[in-house]
Amino acid sequence: MMKKSLSEEISLLQHLSLKYKGVYSGKQIKKAIDKGFCLVNGRVEKYSSVKIKDSDVISFCEGGIAASSQEGTLATVFEDEWFYVFNKPSGMDSDKLSEKGYLVHRLDKPTSGLIIVAKTEEVQKSFEEMFQERQVTKNYIAMVNGVVLESTGQIDAKIGIAHQKEGQKVMKTGIGKEALTRWKVLKRYQRNTLIMLTPITGRTHQLRVHMSSIGHPIIGDNQYGRREACRLMLHAEKLMFSHPKTGKKVSFEAKRTFA
Numbered sequence: 001m002m003k004k005s006l007s008e009e010i011s012l013l014q015h016l017s018l019k020y021k022g023v024y025s026g027k028q029i030k031k032a033i034d035k036g037f038c039l040v041n042g043r044v045e046k047y048s049s050v051k052i053k054d055s056d057v058i059s060f061c062e063g064g065i066a067a068s069s070q071e072g073t074l075a076t077v078f079e080d081e082w083f084y085v086f087n088k089p090s091g092m093d094s095d096k097l098s099e100k101g102y103l104v105h106r107l108d109k110p111t112s113g114l115i116i117v118a119k120t121e122e123v124q125k126s127f128e129e130m131f132q133e134r135q136v137t138k139n140y141i142a143m144v145n146g147v148v149l150e151s152t153g154q155i156d157a158k159i160g161i162a163h164q165k166e167g168q169k170v171m172k173t174g175i176g177k178e179a180l181t182r183w184k185v186l187k188r189y190q191r192n193t194l195i196m197l198t199p200i201t202g203r204t205h206q207l208r209v210h211m212s213s214i215g216h217p218i219i220g221d222n223q224y225g226r227r228e229a230c231r232l233m234l235h236a237e238k239l240m241f242s243h244p245k246t247g248k249k250v251s252f253e254a255k256r257t258f259a
Helices: 012-019 026-034 094-099 121-132 206-213
Strands: 038-040 058-060 075-079 083-088 112-118 137-145 152-156 159-165 168-173 180-188 192-199 234-242 249-253
Touching: 012 026, 012 038, 012 058, 083 094, 094 112, 112 121, 137 206, 152 206, 159 206, 168 206, 180 206, 192 206
Parallel strands: 112 234
Antiparallel strands: 038 058, 075 083, 083 112, 137 192, 137 234, 152 180, 159 168, 180 192, 234 249
């Protein structure tokens, strides 16, 4: 049977049912849409029968599915005797993973994706040295506001603390420490762009601040942009590094759930 194309103007429910086939039932998805857990082009869409086009940007908040679903839970991508690689859901604090072992690095609470937890202090130290020496490659996927015209580029702008807001650091460019982010356009939509981000340095909120500084804030970022989506559309999709014990090159990937 031929797979349906958005060019056939299928309904929002049909599109999401195909995307999450085998994960959620059509009934679960429709209920989530009815309750306002789906956005089309940054606006809540409660009509599951609405027709959608290939150019539409669809954000489905899986948190709208019944609590029996896997949304909000930590998924183990890899485990051996030395470390874990988890897929952290959006909304989970990275510090919660310290219950599993020794936290190697952090993701912002609204960011989803891959995160490493060491099983021993020795392995934690090895990873910290790799991060400091920039021997860990991290690729993030983000949906940003506006159409990015260039295909590739980089943002070389210092990042420092602007002020504190409700106990949280708010960062800005032009002050503080050196920060470098490389980016590559993956797909352009009518009003947004899907982009791959590779941070070379690891400053607080670096990707969010850098994208906002060039006029393309990440969708769903209520701190450095506008909250027009039900989650921050930023996902740590890929990690590449040398195994801290064997020295073998390893790579891990966890696909995003948006766009």
